[in-house]
Amino acid sequence: MERKELFDEEGLRLFAEHLKQLRKSKGVSQEELSYRSGLVLSQIARIETARTNPRLSTLFQIARGLDIELAELFNFRLQPKQQS
């Protein structure tokens, strides 16, 4: 039996896009965000391409790296799950 961890790919893609926008609007490269956040460059790239499902503490690091409020990372709308 498959116990599937089916996480919200749609949400992750929305978040990825939002983050990329935010970062670019601040004029910082992935490498610079890497330096400022303490995350490795490959991890920044993984998040911005929605190839990973980051932990909350990682989000904290990103918010600090971009010097923004945590909530600002989440100013995008999550799709409501379809009712059964």
Added chain:
Amino acid sequence: MERKELFDEEGLRLFAEHLKQLRKSKGVSQEELSYRSGLVLSQIARIETARTNPRLSTLFQIARGLDIELAELFNFRLQPKQQS
């Protein structure tokens, strides 16, 4: 050599407290949130006691379970890391 994943315990504790408040203000038990979010009860408890560092998709599930905006989960202030 220890490669330590030193995540932000302070942030996780703040988040835990914030979530517990939010949930109680909605008058829902951990069990009910478990049901609504699709997360197991033990996981809700782990988060509210800051014993785990949840993934972004887990946060999505909680926001849906509480029927709130994602950003509302993050209406608390993160401590700025001390400068070196």
Added chain:
DNA sequence: CTTTATTATAGCACATATGCTATAATAAAG
């Protein structure tokens, strides 16, 4: 085109999140 900057991928090792299940601890009633 050549050089340089930026972003995307990859693979491995290790740490940890999460589901599942059971149980304990605590609180709330009665």
Added chain:
DNA sequence: CTTTATTATAGCATATGTGCTATAATAAAG
């Protein structure tokens, strides 16, 4: 106190995040 509801812990199995490092792909200049 006894019963019931709620929350906290625990241990195991499995999936996956993240650091690290190297490399490839793409973009931006020159």
